[in-house]
Amino acid sequence: MGGAGNEEKAVVENREWYLAAYAPEGVPTSDHLKLRTVPLSLAVDSIPDRHVIVQNLLISVDPYQRTRLTGLEEGLYFPQFKLNELHHPPIKAKGIHSSLLLQHIQKAEKMGGAGNEEKAVVENREWYLAAYAPEGVPTSDHLKIRTVPLSLAVDSIPDRHVIVQNLLISVDPYQRTRLTGLEEGLYFPQFKLNEAITAFSVGRVIRSTDSNYKEGDLVLNPFSPVAEYYVVPAELLIRKVDPSSGVPLPDFLSSLGVPGFAAWVGIEVLGDPKPGSNVFISAAAGAVGMYAGQLAKLKGCRVIGSTGSDEKVKLIKEEFGYDDAFNYNKETDLDAALSKYFPDGIDVYLDNVGGKMLEAVLNHVNVHARIPVCGMISQYKKIWTEREGVRNLLNIVGKEVRLEGFMVGSYLDRFGDFTKQMQSQIIEGKISSKFKIYHGIESFLESLGSLFTSSNVGKVIIEVNP
Numbered sequence: 001m002g003g004a005g006n007e008e009k010a011v012v013e014n015r016e017w018y019l020a021a022y023a024p025e026g027v028p029t030s031d032h033l034k035l036r037t038v039p040l041s042l043a044v045d046s047i048p049d050r051h052v053i054v055q056n057l058l059i060s061v062d063p064y065q066r067t068r069l070t071g072l073e074e075g076l077y078f079p080q081f082k083l084n085e086l087h088h089p090p091i092k093a094k095g096i097h098s099s100l101l102l103q104h105i106q107k108a109e110k111m112g113g114a115g116n117e118e119k120a121v122v123e124n125r126e127w128y129l130a131a132y133a134p135e136g137v138p139t140s141d142h143l144k145i146r147t148v149p150l151s152l153a154v155d156s157i158p159d160r161h162v163i164v165q166n167l168l169i170s171v172d173p174y175q176r177t178r179l180t181g182l183e184e185g186l187y188f189p190q191f192k193l194n195e196a197i198t199a200f201s202v203g204r205v206i207r208s209t210d211s212n213y214k215e216g217d218l219v220l221n222p223f224s225p226v227a228e229y230y231v232v233p234a235e236l237l238i239r240k241v242d243p244s245s246g247v248p249l250p251d252f253l254s255s256l257g258v259p260g261f262a263a264w265v266g267i268e269v270l271g272d273p274k275p276g277s278n279v280f281i282s283a284a285a286g287a288v289g290m291y292a293g294q295l296a297k298l299k300g301c302r303v304i305g306s307t308g309s310d311e312k313v314k315l316i317k318e319e320f321g322y323d324d325a326f327n328y329n330k331e332t333d334l335d336a337a338l339s340k341y342f343p344d345g346i347d348v349y350l351d352n353v354g355g356k357m358l359e360a361v362l363n364h365v366n367v368h369a370r371i372p373v374c375g376m377i378s379q380y381k382k383i384w385t386e387r388e389g390v391r392n393l394l395n396i397v398g399k400e401v402r403l404e405g406f407m408v409g410s411y412l413d414r415f416g417d418f419t420k421q422m423q424s425q426i427i428e429g430k431i432s433s434k435f436k437i438y439h440g441i442e443s444f445l446e447s448l449g450s451l452f453t454s455s456n457v458g459k460v461i462i463e464v465n466p
């Protein structure tokens with residue numbers, strides 16, 4: 001290391017104050033703010049590019065800090081500090097040899113635990129954002145994998161936290177929109193440079209300091225790092241997964257997860273087709289599309305899908321019950337295709353792709369047609385000034401069409417209704433799924449790219465430990 005006074009120290013016993021409990025009133029006490037020791041490597045090769053390690057000299061103490069300890073968002077409107085927030089130094093695998101860390105490891109080894117008895121510290125691999133990608137399909141210039149040692153010792157985590165070993169990670173188009181560095185379109189917050197990117201995942205609790213979770217519990221996390229393991233405050237896990245429910249595990253990220261819910265909101269809530277309605281679904285062989293088609297069929301509709309290959313056309317007709325389907329790469333005159341497949345016009349269009357397909361649909365809509373806009377994946381790779389315009393929007397006035405964008409997050413009050421309906425339809429064999437499973441955390445970049453090159457079929461999921 002070299003440098004002022006740190007020649008001997010590869011790892012320091014770093015002391016930090018953290019928030020143990022909110023203090024809405026009075027002067028905060030040691031019940032609210034506590035001091036703890038967190039080993040921190042000072043090795044320069046233990047941190048990623050564009051990071052620094054800082055030794056604090058002077059710390060300012062200010063009245064506004066009090067307002068961030070109340071647990072209430074009011075008054076000065078500063079965001080509240082988070083309970084038990086664990087500062088994760090972004091360490092790399094190499095260069096950690098200190099006796100302090102060894103002590104830590106030996107202590108952890110004594111703890112043991114489910115299936116990880118031998119591993120006190122794991123070489124945890126995670127994907128992080130190295131550079132924004134405003135256009136195109138993200139590459140290894142933008143997303144990189146790194147190894148971050150993680151202690152599996154139960155006493156290395158604060159109260160009400162769990163350590164989770166990821167089993168399945170969901171790969172979704174919205175992740176692309178969080179890599180642009182631009183706040184627009186789907187309005188998801190951008191991932192931060194040099195931080196782990198996140199995904200929906202199903203994982204297994206391997207350590208817990210929260211009474212609601214025990215080792216072996218299967219948990220769903222909407223913001224899991226795309227990593228093999230992670231530590232999280234238990235309150236951020238949305239639910240446990242019941243392995244005895246009769247529903248296969250990948251379905252919790254698919255038919256019972258975001259794609260199934262998006263299809264359900266689009267068809268059952270917003271599209272609301274009647275028996276005999278003419279329903280059109282784009283990206284019909286993808287995760288949302290396969291469920292949307294099946295849900296519309298169960299309502300007695302005539303359902304047509306568009307997708308990017310002949311194999312997928314065959315699949316959705318044979319496996320998902322679509323009445324008919326076409327390959328938009330072959331039938332490139334979309335207007336002519338829609339005239340052929342919808343001689344009586346379109347009553348409901350679940351839009352997954354936007355662009356030229358949306359424009360073509362607007363020439364075939366019936367009066368009072370509904371167009372729930374789930375996504376516009378054909379436009380995600382372009383900055384907004386390069387995206388395709390839709391020239392015939394005037395048709396939504398003349399035909400009194402309801403064109404409505406939606407985000408599943410706004411319909412969480414209906415999640416219970418959705419789960420009840422979907423789960424029974426899965427168990428009764430009325431809804432089926434197709435998965436494209438990638439193997440190993442290292443496959444994330446390739447699996448994300450597959451969504452934008454049409455090389456996926458059904459729901460894309462990574463099995464973390466194949």
Ligand SMILES: NC(=O)c1ccc[n+]([C@@H]2O[C@H](COP(=O)([O-])OP(=O)(O)OC[C@H]3O[C@@H](n4cnc5c(N)ncnc54)[C@H](OP(=O)(O)O)[C@@H]3O)[C@@H](O)[C@H]2O)c1
Pocket residue numbers: 172173174258259262282283284285286287288289306307308309312352353373374375376377378379406407408409450451452453454455456457458459460
């Ligand atoms: N609003 C919400 O809350 C919500 C929630 C989940 C998903 N979504 C949206 O729903 C849509 C589908 O998501 P998903 O998870 O089910 O993904 P997916 O359909 O499984 O995968 C994406 C598919 O989009 C198609 N595609 C890619 N580029 C295209 C292009 N340039 N033109 C036409 N089609 C293209 C490809 O299928 P082909 O073979 O057919 O080309 C690809 O397989 C996306 O727009 C997504 O953003 C919205």
